[in-house]
Amino acid sequence: MIRRHVPLGDNADAWLLISQIEHARLSQQLAAAWKTLLPTASGATRREFLAAVLHHDNGWDDWQTSPRIDPEHGRPYGFTEMPPDLGQAIWSKSIDACRAIGPLAGWVVASHFIQLQGKPDEDFAGWARWLGEQDRRRVGWLDEWLQADPQNSRAVAEECLHLLQQFDWLSLWLCCRAPIDARDPVEPMELGDGSHRFGPYRLRPVGSAIEMAPWPFTGDALDLVVNALRAPAGVYEKSSDMNAVTTRAAWRLAKPAGD
Numbered sequence: 001m002i003r004r005h006v007p008l009g010d011n012a013d014a015w016l017l018i019s020q021i022e023h024a025r026l027s028q029q030l031a032a033a034w035k036t037l038l039p040t041a042s043g044a045t046r047r048e049f050l051a052a053v054l055h056h057d058n059g060w061d062d063w064q065t066s067p068r069i070d071p072e073h074g075r076p077y078g079f080t081e082m083p084p085d086l087g088q089a090i091w092s093k094s095i096d097a098c099r100a101i102g103p104l105a106g107w108v109v110a111s112h113f114i115q116l117q118g119k120p121d122e123d124f125a126g127w128a129r130w131l132g133e134q135d136r137r138r139v140g141w142l143d144e145w146l147q148a149d150p151q152n153s154r155a156v157a158e159e160c161l162h163l164l165q166q167f168d169w170l171s172l173w174l175c176c177r178a179p180i181d182a183r184d185p186v187e188p189m190e191l192g193d194g195s196h197r198f199g200p201y202r203l204r205p206v207g208s209a210i211e212m213a214p215w216p217f218t219g220d221a222l223d224l225v226v227n228a229l230r231a232p233a234g235v236y237e238k239s240s241d242m243n244a245v246t247t248r249a250a251w252r253l254a255k256p257a258g259d
Contacts, residue, residue, distance in 0.1 A: 225248055
């Protein structure tokens with residue numbers, strides 16, 4: 001769950017709650033509109049990759065219907081605040097859902113989560129066993145995919161992983177930071193590291209749109225919408241107390257003039 005602070009004025013605040021399922025759908029829309037997506041890969045690989053992006057957070061499916069409340073703070077858990085046991089259960093379901101799509105999808109999503117959580121930090125000990133289990137599982141999936149078609153290569157698999165991470169990050173920036181209201185601060189973003197044909201790309205709000213340069217999508221603009229809930233910011237014992245109402249957030253990515 002993405003929990004975004006929304007200032008309402010007159011000392012009132014709200015949370016915009018965007019499900020991880022919606023965030024993943026947004027990631028897939030960005031990937032599907034990318035002009036140079038996996039140019040050396042087969043059509044089957046591109047289709048499996050796009051399915052992996054769409055479903056990489058499927059483990060949150062049950063969670064979004066009744067978000068768990070963090071008892072310490074009285075608010076819905078944000079996706080970066082999950083205790084290890086809850087996070088592992090959700091990520092395991094996501095990996096299993098993608099493995100059902102195909103071995104490349106399973107490998108990409110398992111590798112994505114391993115890289116996200118694999119850096120030693122304050123709760124690494126609670127993740128170490130899970131990380132080892134997922135690492136062992138993904139090895140066989142990559143071998144299976146490599147042996148299925150001579151066109152499949154480790155380089156293409158690595159590019160799929162890199163692209164998932166980049167589209168995931170761009171979607172998160174939109175959901176968490178990109179302006180959706182005139183009261184939001186203007187916050188540019190630079191994405192990419194120059195590798196795997198990705199970036200750097202510069203994003204900056206201009207009027208009601210967000211310009212992205214150099215322009216990487218088909219067409220001259222890309223309109224994006226996510227469904228969400230809006231709830232008064234406060235302290236809650238359970239999610240049903242929040243009186244959340246359905247809403248949406250929308251952005252337009254646009255090609256800069258002269259690009």
